[in-house]
Amino acid sequence: MAKLHPMLQPYTPSDDSPWNWEKAAHLLNRAGFGGTAEEIQRVLDDGPDKSVDRLLDFPDAPADEESESDTPDLSDVEGYGKSFRDVAKKFAGKTEEEKKELRKELQRKNAEAIQATVGWWMRRMATGPYPLQEKLTLLWHGHFTTSARDERSARLMWRQNEVLRRNAAGNFLQYVRQISRDPAMLDYLNNQENRKAHPNENYARELMELFTLGIGNYTETDIKQSARAFTGWAHDGDDFIYRKFDHDQGQKTFMGQTGNFDGDDIIAIIFQNPAMSRYITGKLLIWFAYENPEPDINDNLAAAFKEGNWELRPILRTILTSKAFYSDKAIGAQIKSPVQLVVGTTRMLGVDSTRARGLVGGALQQMGQVPFAPPNVKGWPGGRMWISTSTLFVRYNTAVYLAGGAVLPQVDPGKLAKFIGRDKGRSQPVNFDPPTTGSPESVVDHWVALLIQRPIDDDKRKILIDAIGDRVTERSVKDVVQLIVSMPDYQLC
Amino acid sequence: MDKHVSTRRIFLQRGLTVLAAAPTIPAFLDQTVMALANPLDSHSTQQASGTDGKILVVVQLAGGNDGLSTVVPYADDAYHRARPAIGHDAKTVLKINDYIGLHPNLTAFKSLYDSGHLGIIQGVGYPNPNRSHFRSTDIWTSAQPEKAQASSGWVGRYFDNTCTGSDPHVGVAIGGQLPLAMQGERIRPLSFERPESYKYNGKDVAHYLELNKAESEQVASAAPVKPSPSNLYKPAQKKVEPITETDQLDFLHRTAMDAQVSSDEILRMTRGTGHQSGGAYGRDSFANSLQTVAAMIRGGLPTRVYYVSMGGFDTHAGERGRHDTLMKQMSDGIGAFWTDLKKNGCDDRVLMMTFSEFGRRVQQNASGGTDHGAAAPMFVIGNSIKQGVIGKHPSLTDLDQGDLKYNVDFRSVYASILQNWLETPSKPILGQQFPILPVVKA
Numbered sequence: 001m002a003k004l005h006p007m008l009q010p011y012t013p014s015d016d017s018p019w020n021w022e023k024a025a026h027l028l029n030r031a032g033f034g035g036t037a038e039e040i041q042r043v044l045d046d047g048p049d050k051s052v053d054r055l056l057d058f059p060d061a062p063a064d065e066e067s068e069s070d071t072p073d074l075s076d077v078e079g080y081g082k083s084f085r086d087v088a089k090k091f092a093g094k095t096e097e098e099k100k101e102l103r104k105e106l107q108r109k110n111a112e113a114i115q116a117t118v119g120w121w122m123r124r125m126a127t128g129p130y131p132l133q134e135k136l137t138l139l140w141h142g143h144f145t146t147s148a149r150d151e152r153s154a155r156l157m158w159r160q161n162e163v164l165r166r167n168a169a170g171n172f173l174q175y176v177r178q179i180s181r182d183p184a185m186l187d188y189l190n191n192q193e194n195r196k197a198h199p200n201e202n203y204a205r206e207l208m209e210l211f212t213l214g215i216g217n218y219t220e221t222d223i224k225q226s227a228r229a230f231t232g233w234a235h236d237g238d239d240f241i242y243r244k245f246d247h248d249q250g251q252k253t254f255m256g257q258t259g260n261f262d263g264d265d266i267i268a269i270i271f272q273n274p275a276m277s278r279y280i281t282g283k284l285l286i287w288f289a290y291e292n293p294e295p296d297i298n299d300n301l302a303a304a305f306k307e308g309n310w311e312l313r314p315i316l317r318t319i320l321t322s323k324a325f326y327s328d329k330a331i332g333a334q335i336k337s338p339v340q341l342v343v344g345t346t347r348m349l350g351v352d353s354t355r356a357r358g359l360v361g362g363a364l365q366q367m368g369q370v371p372f373a374p375p376n377v378k379g380w381p382g383g384r385m386w387i388s389t390s391t392l393f394v395r396y397n398t399a400v401y402l403a404g405g406a407v408l409p410q411v412d413p414g415k416l417a418k419f420i421g422r423d424k425g426r427s428q429p430v431n432f433d434p435p436t437t438g439s440p441e442s443v444v445d446h447w448v449a450l451l452i453q454r455p456i457d458d459d460k461r462k463i464l465i466d467a468i469g470d471r472v473t474e475r476s477v478k479d480v481v482q483l484i485v486s487m488p489d490y491q492l493c
Numbered sequence: 494m495d496k497h498v499s500t501r502r503i504f505l506q507r508g509l510t511v512l513a514a515a516p517t518i519p520a521f522l523d524q525t526v527m528a529l530a531n532p533l534d535s536h537s538t539q540q541a542s543g544t545d546g547k548i549l550v551v552v553q554l555a556g557g558n559d560g561l562s563t564v565v566p567y568a569d570d571a572y573h574r575a576r577p578a579i580g581h582d583a584k585t586v587l588k589i590n591d592y593i594g595l596h597p598n599l600t601a602f603k604s605l606y607d608s609g610h611l612g613i614i615q616g617v618g619y620p621n622p623n624r625s626h627f628r629s630t631d632i633w634t635s636a637q638p639e640k641a642q643a644s645s646g647w648v649g650r651y652f653d654n655t656c657t658g659s660d661p662h663v664g665v666a667i668g669g670q671l672p673l674a675m676q677g678e679r680i681r682p683l684s685f686e687r688p689e690s691y692k693y694n695g696k697d698v699a700h701y702l703e704l705n706k707a708e709s710e711q712v713a714s715a716a717p718v719k720p721s722p723s724n725l726y727k728p729a730q731k732k733v734e735p736i737t738e739t740d741q742l743d744f745l746h747r748t749a750m751d752a753q754v755s756s757d758e759i760l761r762m763t764r765g766t767g768h769q770s771g772g773a774y775g776r777d778s779f780a781n782s783l784q785t786v787a788a789m790i791r792g793g794l795p796t797r798v799y800y801v802s803m804g805g806f807d808t809h810a811g812e813r814g815r816h817d818t819l820m821k822q823m824s825d826g827i828g829a830f831w832t833d834l835k836k837n838g839c840d841d842r843v844l845m846m847t848f849s850e851f852g853r854r855v856q857q858n859a860s861g862g863t864d865h866g867a868a869a870p871m872f873v874i875g876n877s878i879k880q881g882v883i884g885k886h887p888s889l890t891d892l893d894q895g896d897l898k899y900n901v902d903f904r905s906v907y908a909s910i911l912q913n914w915l916e917t918p919s920k921p922i923l924g925q926q927f928p929i930l931p932v933v934k935a
Contacts, residue, residue, distance in 0.1 A: 335745075389748060
């Protein structure tokens with residue numbers, strides 16, 4: 001084993017860099033969607049090592065294998081049945097013709113079924129047993145992007161979501177092989193139409209440009225040859241199928257190697273390219289630690305990724321326990337994604353977001369991140385692209401709303417409604433009942449520690465104390481919490 | 494009267510002293526001030542002006558507007574054969590010439606045409622038309638059909654190429670989400686559903702403002718950056734160093750200031766617009782959007798392009814009633830908008846264009862509607878447009894898979910507006926030089 005870069009060596013608490021509330025909260029923000037006071041305290045007590053092990057201890061299995069009841073609740077969707085499991089039962093024993101008819105019927109309420117699936121996923125992020133698994137699933141959803149637009153089947157979108165969950169921390173080579181067979185993906189990137197007679201290059205291109213190598217590490221000829229190798233990889237509406245007669249059995253020359261390659265051969269050759277490991281570890285460093293990671297750190301991590309045969313879990317462990325992860329460059333320097341902002345706020349305030357129905361169709365759309373509706377195949381750009389004058393107001397107002405403030409205005413979901421579904425109910429006021437004990441100073445310090453989780457400027461602290469006034473009342477506490485979630489500091493984690 | 498004083502102007506009048514003294518100057522304003530102070534100010538950049546600059550208003554008809562029921566080839570037998578149940582006859586259409594007439598409900602359009610303020614471009618489309626709403630909308634709005642996944646729009650690239658600084662006011666889209674057309678690689682224009690939603694909703698606004706103001710030292714550290722063409726006109730360079738919490742906080746404070754200043758302006762301009770405007774607007778959301786745009790034009794917001802959309806054009810079934818209503822809303826809304834602009838002396842500065850992602854199939858379907866098609870007409874409206882009909886009407890018998898063949902590439906229309914109205918070279922924005930049409934008066 002090559003030696004790990006000093007910044008990737010495990011962080012050990014010291015007088016200069018003690019293990020504290022800020023670092024414990026940081027771990028829960030990045031390896032999940034933010035911690036409650038109890039969760040932060042537990043991490044603080046357990047220390048970084050034990051906590052990371054616990055966070056990484058989730059089964060490499062989809063939610064519905066873990067628990068039969070943990071599937072999207074479709075009972076409100078007309079003609080669907082209680083869950084996708086029920087839907088599968090409807091298909092059993094049917095002829096091809098009947099299946100086709102049934103699919104057509106389900107398609108009528110597809111948008112609503114997708115909306116239910118998005119709701120299920122977001123609840124899982126907020127209250128599910130494995131926050132890191134969901135955080136990774138969100139990362140991979142933006143990486144192996146597939147959008148529900150073009151009326152892509154809700155059932156296939158849900159199944160892809162489960163594929164992302166199963167492989168979230170598993171073996172990346174197996175992951176790429178599985179995603180290359182995923183029906184929703186084959187549909188989204190037109191591999192369904194990739195036939196020997198008329199090759200379609202879309203999947204072959206994105207496999208290299210976005211999923212494995214990054215731009216500049218392959219040629220246009222590589223794309224053409226790779227597309228030939230993926231001909232005939234299709235789905236029959238439910239499952240992956242290999243259409244033998246559509247597959248090009250000829251010789252292909254790809255990245256300097258020649259043979260009668262199929263898709264798996266192409267993937268194997270791509271994995272021999274050092275650019276692949278670097279591309280993926282770079283993405284993980286940005287997602288969990290910080291933007292623009294130093295090339296020497298990333299090269300070192302990429303080498304470890306390759307040596308470990310592309311197992312993701314050990315790499316995730318290295319990142320989450322590293323000195324780099326707990327450095328000043330990392331802590332508090334990430335702009336929360338809209339999903340992180342919404343899920344995190346509900347967790348940290350302990351409010352029930354089921355009343356906030358308008359969020360998916362309205363606020364998340366205006367903030368620029370609706371699960372299952374990434375803007376394009378590149379996924380969400382993230383970082384400062386989340387922030388504009390328009391989105392900042394929506395972000396503030398959404399957080400204020402979740403803290404018991406003004407109800408979000410109902411927004412016309414426009415074309416989004418076509419594939420995400422229209423919200424059935426208006427947003428209701430959120431019940432947020434904070435305790436009202438302590439002095440104005442202690443109330444401010446308490447909520448800053450819970451919500452921002454890092455020290456703030458003394459000037460800002462004074463403004464918040466001033467805002468409470470002389471008397472701590474339910475009203476004044478609520479108001480100050482709404483102010484805290486409207487601070488630039490709260491946009492970061 | 495302060496209604497013509499734009500935010501930017503307030504700061505510009507006080508000039509560089511503001512930059513030196515004000516602790517809370519928003520990010521876009523200091524860049525603008527620097528741009529003005531810069532002797533190297535390139536001729537290719539355009540200072541948006543609240544009171545005299547030219548303005549483009551883009552109207553999107555989302556869902557695929559039926560071109561043949563909008564500009565009706567009433568004298569063509571093939572039209573009546575293809576549309577026995579939903580066609581319009583020669584008696585009801587508002588005749589433009591002896592071949593075409595406007596939909597009977599386009600009365601305001603007809604008056605605009607008669608007074609020389611409306612042009613019709615026939616048979617607009619693009620090669621290998623796509624019949625998916627999403628894909629075809631992406632093609633029209635990105636103007637990059639070769640890109641499977643475009644990340645910027647044609648108006649956005651116009652902002653990137655010609656506007657200095659990062660003032661988000663250069664573009665304003667009415668709607669919940671910024672449309673791809675307006676999305677630049679560098680500039681992120683404003684978008685809001687209603688002006689009232691473009692503001693902070695919390696109760697304690699005074700403390701909120703204090704918590705969000707930009708720190709004086711943060712501005713001071715940004716000010717010494719020497720303005721030069723390289724840092725003003727290129728997309729912000731990617732920092733190689735990791736971004737720290739302090740950098741991020743600085744950025745967020747500045748954006749929050751930008752947001753607050755523009756929110757105040759926009760709310761002030763649009764408050765009580767119903768009384769000030771001279772147009773008799775309807776109550777539908779399209780009329781509302783146009784009324785808001787007119788208020789912002791009147792108020793002197795330094796905006797170059799406004800974007801408004803109207804939905805519901807996907808008329809697969811029962812087209813007659815629905816499409817008739819849509820035509821009335823479109824025509825009445827736009828009619829009221831122009832009356833408003835004229836009354837307030839802003840009409841000379843504005844040019845409007847309409848587009849839809851595709852027209853519809855020539856042959857009506859079995860449900861009294863029409864399915865997704867291809868080429869369709871576009872409208873251009875304004876005092877400076879060349880009145881009349883541009884381009885040949887596509888043949889109703891020589892079809893491409895049942896659809897009209899296009900005669901005019903939509904990028905030619907964009908190029909003509911970019912060059913002859915917005916006065917900017919179109920090639921850098923559209924990737925190649927498209928033929929210029931006589932859309933704008935010479």
